[in-house]
Amino acid sequence: MNTPKILAIGKATQDVFLKSDEFSPQMEGKVAYTHLPLGVKMEVEDIVFATGGNASNVAVTLARQGLHSSYMWTLGYDPASETVLRDLDSEGVDTSHVVRRDKYRAGYSNILIATDGERTILNNKGVSTDAHDVDIDLDAIADVDWVYPTSLALGGIDLLRIIVDRADEAGVKVMLNPAGPELAEPNKLKSLLSSVEVLCVNKEEMQMLVDGESLEELVRHALHYVPVAIVSDGPRGVIASDGKTIVTAGMYEDVPVVDRTGAGDAFASGFLSQWAAGKSLRDSVIFASANSTSVVTQFGAKAGILRSNADLHDMPIEEKPF
Secondary structure, eight states: OOOOOOEESOOOOEEEEEEEETTTSSSSTTTTSSSSOOOOOOOEEEEEEEEOOOOHHHHHHHHTSSSEEEEOEEEOOOOHHHHHHHHHTTTBBBBBOOOOOOBBBOOEEEEEOTSSEEEEEEOOBBBBOOBBBBSSOOGGGGSSSSSEEEOGGGGGGHHHHHHHHHHHHTTEEEEEOOOHHHTTHHHHHHHHHGOSSSOOOOOOOOTTTOOOSSSHHHHHHHTOOOOOEEEBTTTOEEEOOOOSSEEEEEESSSOOOOOTHHHHHHHHHHHHEEEETTTHHHHHHHHHHHHHHHHTSSSSTTTTTTTTOOOOOOOOOEEEEE
C-alpha cells in the first residue's frame, strides 16, 4: 500500500501557556478561576511557548506516523507565523501550500491553565483568508488521498462547503472534526455530510446534528449520513462504527492531566493516521485514544503526540457486529 497523502487545512496559532496555583476553579457555579482582580500582580509558576491550531496539530500527528502530511493555510511574516512554520517544517510537514502575505497573521492565544488541567483561552484569531476571497490553492486537494479541514476562521461553514465540494469532485476522502466556526451553523454542516467519509465529534456536537441520547444511538443515526462515525464523551470513552462493527472504548489510561489543549485533535488525527493506512476500526480507536491520552500529559497540543514506534498497551474496548 502506498503511503497515504493527507492535507490538513485550517488556522494555526502561537500559544503561550500560563500556569499558576492562583488559577483555582471554584466548586460552586463552575467559574473558571476564583479571581482575576484588576490592578493586582498574580504570580505565574510556569510559562510554556508552543504552537497550536487544530489543523496544524493534525498535520503533526500524521507526519509523526510516517504519512505524507501537508498543511494549507494563509500566514504572514509576523513572529507567530514564523514560529508556526518553523515548527511544522521541523516535524516534516509539507508547508508548500501555505500562502504568505503581509496582510495575514497567525492566531495568538494566552492559555490560563487551572490547577485541575482545565483551561481558559484568551484568543486572537489573527488575519486569514475567508470564503469570499479564497486565497489558497484548492486545486492541490486533487493531489492527495484525504483532506482534513477544520477551524477555518472567518471562512467558517462557507469555506468548508467549498473545500468539501472540491474534494468530492476529485474523489478525495474527507475526515471532519469540525471546530467552532463550522459548528456555529449546524444545519449547513449537516447538509454537507453526504460528502464526508469520517465524522468525529463529541456527544454534545453530535446531538446538534442527529437525534439520540446515548453514544450508540448517536453513532447509529450518524451512519445515515457518513460511512464512519465517531462520538466521544471525554474521559467516559468513545464509540465508533463503520457500519460493519461497533467499537466501544473506555479511558485508555488514567494519567495526571497537565493540559487538555489539543486532546480532541490528537484523538481525531490519531484515528485517521491509522484508518487511512488500512488499520482496523478497533486498532484505529486504540491508537487515537493513546495519542489523546499522551497529549494531555504535557503542555501544548503537540509535545505529547505519539511517534510511529510508540508502544501501546491494552485498554477497555469491545467490538460487536453492527
